Amino acid sequence: MARRWHRWFSAPAPPERLAVVRVLVGGYALVYLLGRLPHFLNVAGFVDDPRFDPVGVLWFLDRPLSEGAARALVVAAPVAGVAFVAGWRWRISGPAFAVLFLVVTTYRNSFGQVWHTENLVALHLLVLAMAPAAADALSLDHRRQRRPVPSSGPEHGMPLRICALVTVAAYVLSGYAKLRYGGFDWAAGETLRNHVAHDNLRKALLGDPWSPLAAPALQVAWIFPPMAAASLAVELVAPLALFGARLRRAWIAAAWLFHVGVLALMAITFPYQLLGIAYASMLPAERLLGWRRLVRPPPDPASISR
Amino acid sequence: MRTRVAYATLVVAAVVMLAPVVVDRDSYPGSTYPMFARDRGHISAVATAVGIDEHGEVLRLTPNLIGGSDEVVLAVETVLKAVRAGPAAADDLCERVARRVTRAGLPAVRIEIRVETLDAVRWFTDDDRTPLQVTRHAECPVEG
Numbered sequence: 001m002a003r004r005w006h007r008w009f010s011a012p013a014p015p016e017r018l019a020v021v022r023v024l025v026g027g028y029a030l031v032y033l034l035g036r037l038p039h040f041l042n043v044a045g046f047v048d049d050p051r052f053d054p055v056g057v058l059w060f061l062d063r064p065l066s067e068g069a070a071r072a073l074v075v076a077a078p079v080a081g082v083a084f085v086a087g088w089r090w091r092i093s094g095p096a097f098a099v100l101f102l103v104v105t106t107y108r109n110s111f112g113q114v115w116h117t118e119n120l121v122a123l124h125l126l127v128l129a130m131a132p133a134a135a136d137a138l139s140l141d142h143r144r145q146r147r148p149v150p151s152s153g154p155e156h157g158m159p160l161r162i163c164a165l166v167t168v169a170a171y172v173l174s175g176y177a178k179l180r181y182g183g184f185d186w187a188a189g190e191t192l193r194n195h196v197a198h199d200n201l202r203k204a205l206l207g208d209p210w211s212p213l214a215a216p217a218l219q220v221a222w223i224f225p226p227m228a229a230a231s232l233a234v235e236l237v238a239p240l241a242l243f244g245a246r247l248r249r250a251w252i253a254a255a256w257l258f259h260v261g262v263l264a265l266m267a268i269t270f271p272y273q274l275l276g277i278a279y280a281s282m283l284p285a286e287r288l289l290g291w292r293r294l295v296r297p298p299p300d301p302a303s304i305s306r
Numbered sequence: 307m308r309t310r311v312a313y314a315t316l317v318v319a320a321v322v323m324l325a326p327v328v329v330d331r332d333s334y335p336g337s338t339y340p341m342f343a344r345d346r347g348h349i350s351a352v353a354t355a356v357g358i359d360e361h362g363e364v365l366r367l368t369p370n371l372i373g374g375s376d377e378v379v380l381a382v383e384t385v386l387k388a389v390r391a392g393p394a395a396a397d398d399l400c401e402r403v404a405r406r407v408t409r410a411g412l413p414a415v416r417i418e419i420r421v422e423t424l425d426a427v428r429w430f431t432d433d434d435r436t437p438l439q440v441t442r443h444a445e446c447p448v449e450g
Contacts, residue, residue: 010309014385043376050395051387104336109334112383122335123319131307158312162319169323174339176327181343191345197426198350204429205352205422207368209380267357297344 008242013157015149016286018131019138021160023085024277025124030081032121032271037074043108044070051112058106069168071105079105084125087139091132098122098129114210121272123166124281131159163281168238171255175235187232189224196224199266211267227261234258241282252279348424349438353385355403357414357448365414371406386418389443396444404448412448419444 033040046052047067056062064070077100083093102125105118128134132156134140142149180187185191197218203210217223234254241251259273272278307315326333332340355372357365372383388399396419404417423439 001378011310041378046374050398051384055332056336060379106334112387113377113380114332114334114337116337116339116341117373119335119337123322126335127315130311154309154312155307158307158309159315161317162312165316166319169320170339173323173327173337177339177343181340183394185345186343192342194346194348194426195342197348197430198346201350201424201426201429202352202382203378205354205366206372206378206381207366218427218430231321237437245444270320 001275004153006055009158009161010154011062011157011161012152012154013160014152014286015133015156016138016289017089017284018104018128018134018156018160019136019165019249021280022128022134024280025121025128025163026081026084026097028275029121029125030085030274033074033078033081033101033104037078040074040104040108041071044074044109046111049111052110053112054106054110055114056106057102057273058110062111065107066077073100073104073107077101084129087135087141090135090139090141094129094131094134098125101125111265112146117270117272120167120170120278123170124163124278127159127162131155134159136279137231142293160281164242165280167278168241171235171238175232175238178232178235187225187229189221189228192228192231193218193224196265201270202268207265207301211265213264214266217265231253231258231261248282252276252282255279348425348427349383349423351421351423353382353389355385355417355419357407358416359413360415365412367375367403367407367412370404371410371412374402374406385421386408388419389421393444397446400444400446404446407448408450413446413450415450416445416447418442 044065047064047066049064051182052061052064056224065073077097080093080097083089084097087093102122105122133150133153136156137149178191182191183210200214216252234251237259238251239253241248256273256276256279259270262268262270263274322336324336326336326338330338332338355367357367359365368376369378371377373384375381385399388395400417400419403419403445407414407417420443421441422437423441424437425434428434
């Protein structure tokens with residue numbers, strides 16, 4: 001059993017696969033930070049704020065950071081993110097960006113409300129940052145060293161396996177929480193219906209966009225039991241994604257549809273999942289490079305020889 | 307990534323993800339994933355701040371005006387925390403909201419920190435949008 005596990009865990013993968021996942025995850029995190037920069041800068045201004053309730057790695061703080069320090073972190077994070085995506089000075093920029101992203105998002109979560117849309121990104125960045133081989137391809141480090149791309153190896157496969165396990169664990173824990181707090185009654189649909197109503201109502205009362213599908217869906221009570229059962233099943237059977245390509249693709253499709261449903265009924269966006277990047281570590285992500293070649297064909301050999 | 311480092315990373319990731327579940331306290335990046343897990347019933351108590359204009363009409367305020375950020379959940383939590391902390395905290399929040407409303411130039415003459423209790427499902431299915439109950443926790447003028 002242990003040998004089988006180790007064989008699965010340390011299966012080799014092409015360096016391009018790990019590199020593409022690095023670019024996708026890092027690129028997503030970078031765009032996310034830049035897109036939400038005004039929000040993060042705004043949170044950096046929450047000085048002497050009575051809501052301050054630090055979580056995670058910032059548990060030790062007894063008061064908010066000074067505005068200058070918080071703003072410096074918010075600005076430094078995307079700078080490190082550019083280096084992370086480009087694979088420049090990877091052994092420094094990898095951990096630096098992963099830690100800065102974690103700190104900036106943790107700080108934002110330390111004012112009374114923990115969000116659940118960035119957990120996987122933060123965890124994936126940390127895992128990738130622990131992998132020196134993540135910059136073996138598609139990186140400025142690799143270009144500078146002028147050496148061929150190494151062959152497939154376990155050092156490229158293991159970080160991807162850990163990312164996949166983290167993804168699966170997040171879904172299972174989410175499903176477990178529903179059973180823990182709501183019991184099997186959760187699958188009966190009433191809890192889900194109430195949440196759809198409550199979440200949209202809260203948005204409506206605070207002048208925020210709410211789902212136009214909420215009202216028609218809530219009129220049809222019978223659709224909620226199958227939706228609740230399906231949601232719970234998708235979360236609890238996530239480990240199936242670790243067994244074989246067909247099961248993996250089926251589970252990813254189901255999980256993606258689950259997030260589409262959340263978006264449609266509750267206007268809650270999980271962009272990391274909806275863009276498919278959360279699942280990239282489970283897929284032959286290097287095939288994206290083939291699309292790049294289709295878009296930009298290789299130069300004509302005759303023109304090179306001239 | 308060497309094999310030992312890979313296994314160490316895996317163990318750390320497992321600890322980070324499981325610790326909040328074991329101690330039953332939500333955290334980040336590990337989480338108990340409490341959202342949508344508990345049945346909250348169809349009656350919703352929404353903590354909010356509203357503006358009242360000179361005719362006594364209610365003006366709905368945005369999350370930014372209430373919580374100083376564009377996040378709905380943070381705005382609700384901000385009001386909820388202030389209400390739970392007592393009258394002084396609710397008054398303090400009321401004044402902060404009033405200052406933002408003044409800057410935004412809304413035609414509100416006063417702000418109310420309140421908890422509105424509504425039947426969330428009926429709000430959508432029966433178009434019955436009357437609150438079952440409104441509890442006012444603080445009230446303050448908007449300097450004009």
